[in-house]
Amino acid sequence: MRKRLAGLLLVVTLLLVAVALSIAVGSRVIPLGDVLGALAGDGSPDDVLTVREGRIPRTVLGLVAGAALGLSGALMQSLTRNPLADPGIFGINLGAAAGVVLAITIFGITAPAGYVWFAFLGSVLAMLVVYGASAGRAGTNPARLALAGIAVQFALAGVVQALQLADRGALDQMRFWVVGSLANRETATLWSLAPFFVGGILLSLVLARSLNALALGDDTARALGAGVATTRILVLIAVTVLCGAATAACGPLAFIGLMVPHVVRSFTGPDQRWVLPFSMLLAPVVLLSADVLGRVLARPSELQVGIVMDVIGGIVFIAIVRARRVVHL
C-alpha cells in the first residue's frame, strides 16, 4: 500500500514535469521567463500566440488522449486476458484511417474538423467486427483475437491503399494523418470530442471492481454477484469511446496503450482499482515526453509524436519480449 502511494506521488510529479516541459519547450526556443509572461498574456505577440494557441491546446490534447489510450489499453488487456491486447490489435487505427480516406475521396471533405467523425465511426466499426469475430462465450481466445485483428487490418489496409492510389489528394492528406500527431489539431474539434473522453474515463474507473471479479474466472465472478456479460459490454463501450475519440483527435498512436499498463502492473500488481488510475496518469507522461522529444530532436522543424512513439515503443516492446524467457499469450 505504501509502495503504491509512493508510486502515485511519483507518477503525479512526472506528469506535472511533462506538462511543464510540453508548455516550455518547443522547436521554437522561447526563454522560460517569456513563457510565463506569455501565459499571463504579455510579452511579444508571437510568443503569446505560440504558447496560448499552440502549446497549451497541444498539451491538453496530449493529456486527454494519453489518458484515454492508457486506460483503454489496461481495460482491453484485462478484458481479453491478453497481455498484448492494445487498440492496434482491434483494428482501431486502420478503421479510423478507412473512415478518413472515405471521407476525403467519397464525400470530398478536406478539413480535419470534418473527418474527425468519420475516423471515430470507422474505429468503432472495426473494433466491433474484430471483437464479434473473436469473442466466444468464455471471453476471447487471445490467438483468435490476434487473428481477427490482423484479418480486419488487412482488409481495411487494402481499401485504404486502393482509394489512396485512385486519388492523389487523398494520398497527400493521408500520409500526414497516418503518422499520429498532437500538433495543429483544431480546438473546436477537440471540444466536440470532450464529452466522449470524459464519459469514457468515468465509465472505466467505475468498472475497476467488476474487472477484478472477472479476472477470477466467469463462474467465480457470477458467484460474487458481478454481471459478467454486462461488465464485458460496458468495458467494450468504454474502450471504443476512448480509443475512437483519441484516434479521431490525433491520428493513430501505437504502443502507448500496450506498454503503459505493462509497466504499471509490474509494481501495482493485478488489482484493477490501481492499474486503471495509474495507467491513466502514466500514459500522458509518456505521450507528452515523446512529443517534446520530437520537437527537440528535429529543430527547427519537428518529428510527429506518432513516429517518436513508434520507434521508442518498438524498441521497448522488443526489450520486454527478450527479457522474458517465455511470453504466454
Add this chain to the structure above:
Amino acid sequence: MAVILLVASAFTLTTGDFAVPIGDVVTAIVGDAPPAAEFVVNTLRLPRLLVGILAGAGLGVAGAVMQSLSRNALGSPDMIGFSMGAATGGIAAILLTASGTVGTSIGAAVGGFATALVILLLVGRHGLNGYRLVLVGVGISTVLMAVNGYMLTRAILGDAQRAVAWQVGNLSGRNWEHVTLVAVAVAVLVPVILIFNRRMSMLELGDDTATALGVGVLATRLVPLLASIGLVAAAISMAGPIPFVALAGPHLARRLTRHPGPNVLPAAVMGALLTVASDFAAQHALPVQLPVGIVTSVVGGVYLVALLIVQRRSRRA
C-alpha cells in the same frame, strides 16, 4: 490444386482487352502465331503470369517454413517484419535514388535481408520457435512502419505515389528479366527446403523429441529459415510485398492436406494459385485495374474474418 492453377493460368492468358483464343496462346508460346497474339501473350501476359506464379510459390513456401518453425499460424513473413523491411528498402530506393525497377528491387532485397538479420540476432538461438519470433517481428514492423511513414511525409507527392503503388504489391509491367530472377531463386531454394521437409515435421513435435529422433535441431531451423528469407526477398523485389499470400497459402494448404509438417509443395501451389487468381481479379473485376496486393489483402482479410465467425457458429451448434 495444380489443375486449378493451370485453369486459372489459361484464363489469365486468354482474357483481357485483347482476347486471344486458347489455341493461339499455345502456338504463341511455342512460337508461331499471329504477331499481335504473339506480342500480347509473350511480352505482356506470360511474364506477368510467371512472376505471379513464382513469387506466389516462393511466398507460400517461405510462409510454410516460418509457420512450421515458429509453430504458430501467424509466423509468416508479413507478420514477422520481413515484408515491412523490404518495403522500407524499396521505398528508400524510390525516394532517395530516383532509380527504376532495378534500384527498387535491390533496395527491397537489402531491406528484407537486413531486417531478417536484426530479428535473428534479437531472438537469439532459442527464440526461433514460438511466439518470441512473432513478437519481436511485430516490434520491428512497427518501427519500420514509422520510418516508412516518415519517408512518405518528407517526399514530393509524385514519389510518394510511386512508393505507395509499389508497396501494395504489383505485377503489372513485368518482363522476362523479372521472371528469370524469381525462377532462379525458386529453383535453387525450394529444393533446399524440401531436403529438410521431414526434419521440420519432426521438429514440430518439440525439440527434445526431434533430438531423440536424431534431428540436428539448429541446422534444421537455420537452413530452411535462411532459404525462406532468400525466397521472400526475391519475391518481394520482383513483385512488391504482396500481402497475405505467405500467411494464407500455407494455412489453406494445411487445411486441405490435413498433414502435419510444413507441407512445402502444397503451400507453393496454393501461394501461386492465390497470387494468380488475385491478379486476374485485380485486372478484370472492376473497370479500373487494381494492383494485385489490394485484392489479396481485402479478400484475405474478409476470408479470415468469415472463417473465424463460421468456426464460432459451428462450435456453438
